[in-house]
Amino acid sequence: TENIKLNREVTKPNPFSKILGKKLETLDRKQMATDSRTALDKLGMNIEEWVTVAGLPVGYLQFVEIAREIDKQNLQLLVLDEPTAVLTESEAEQFLAVVRRLAQTGISILFITHRLDEVMAVADNITILKDGEFVRSGPTDSFTIAQIAELMVGRKVDTSGRIGIERTQEKKNKVLEIRDLRVDMPGERLRGIDLDVYEGEILGIGGLAGHGKIALANGIMGLYMSRGQVRYQGSEVPLNNPRKALDMGLAFVSEDRRGVGLVLEDSVANNIGLTSMQTQDKFLKPGPLKLKDQKQITAHALESIKRFDIRCTGPDQIVRRLSGGNQQKVCIARAFTQNPRLFFVSEPTRGIDVGAKSRVLELIVELNRLGV
Numbered sequence: 001t002e003n004i005k006l007n008r009e010v011t012k013p014n015p016f017s018k019i020l021g022k023k024l025e026t027l028d029r030k031q032m033a034t035d036s037r038t039a040l041d042k043l044g045m046n047i048e049e050w051v052t053v054a055g056l057p058v059g060y061l062q063f064v065e066i067a068r069e070i071d072k073q074n075l076q077l078l079v080l081d082e083p084t085a086v087l088t089e090s091e092a093e094q095f096l097a098v099v100r101r102l103a104q105t106g107i108s109i110l111f112i113t114h115r116l117d118e119v120m121a122v123a124d125n126i127t128i129l130k131d132g133e134f135v136r137s138g139p140t141d142s143f144t145i146a147q148i149a150e151l152m153v154g155r156k157v158d159t160s161g162r163i164g165i166e167r168t169q170e171k172k173n174k175v176l177e178i179r180d181l182r183v184d185m186p187g188e189r190l191r192g193i194d195l196d197v198y199e200g201e202i203l204g205i206g207g208l209a210g211h212g213k214i215a216l217a218n219g220i221m222g223l224y225m226s227r228g229q230v231r232y233q234g235s236e237v238p239l240n241n242p243r244k245a246l247d248m249g250l251a252f253v254s255e256d257r258r259g260v261g262l263v264l265e266d267s268v269a270n271n272i273g274l275t276s277m278q279t280q281d282k283f284l285k286p287g288p289l290k291l292k293d294q295k296q297i298t299a300h301a302l303e304s305i306k307r308f309d310i311r312c313t314g315p316d317q318i319v320r321r322l323s324g325g326n327q328q329k330v331c332i333a334r335a336f337t338q339n340p341r342l343f344f345v346s347e348p349t350r351g352i353d354v355g356a357k358s359r360v361l362e363l364i365v366e367l368n369r370l371g372v
Helices: 015-020 029-042 058-070 089-104 116-122 145-153 215-220 242-247 257-261 268-280 294-307 324-337 354-369
Strands: 077-081 108-112 125-130 133-139 174-183 190-198 226-232 250-253 342-345
Touching (some): 029 058, 058 077, 058 089, 089 108, 089 116, 108 116, 116 145, 125 145, 145 354, 174 215, 215 226, 242 250, 242 268, 250 324, 257 324, 268 294, 268 324, 294 324, 324 342
Parallel strands (some): 077 108, 250 342
Antiparallel strands (some): 174 190, 174 226
């Protein structure tokens, strides 16, 4: 409620304000809660209006931001800049339904996105930009998804989402055993999950927002309080201890790359080498002081930039200034640098364009082929 009504707080008079003026009015918490509930209900968000936003999944935070905008009175133009970038597909579908309803009420909407299926689903007219320059504009029905992708990226792009990978039904060695795992992640609680993961397997976990699909990795990696039993290659994984999980060879690419996955004000090079330097003593100068070897870090970063096609000005560029897709590639490059045996990747293509999406999925398959 406080975030939705920020700078538009509803107040009510009291005995002091009647004498000394409106500035001494108190918050009308009941009306603020009612307004917030209305905005959240429009988005289909079943969360309590006074819940603390800190700790909520990143998708929920985005819905709170959007609720703040649609709560405003006399709204005529709504600019949505990548509003679904941090949302899952199910969350995005829910949001698009809201966009359609808002448009039907007479509100003009400028919808900026690189999710092409969303463009085709809600837009009346489309304008395509590439590298900050105008490419083409026209009615939605004059484009196909393949045409839009090619105009955006500058080359033909496979928009099917299929990545060539050999599949086998053979059960190999069991590498991860999960028994009665419970994770207290706000909005994504997990309650008593049993699961086995085998060597060389890519195991997909799907579900609606709020049903716990992102809690499993976050819990095992120690980012949220967890209980249960997790065994990796026969050894117990201590829960609620991120360092122990990393020391055991587990790697994690978070669904929240900006909040959890990256040090935004640091360079591309330092972000790529950070975890391996801290947990595996890589990129350190010889000697008892364990000083950082920036030359090694930069050399490795240059290799990673080429290997992962990270579009940046160089290894010293600040990560905050990269596009979402290139930030995601930095996260994956850091995980590769750890040489993990087990790799958790949560919402790997969230908020990235169609060209970067294809490359990110290829990188995950590449890591799998290396035996991860």
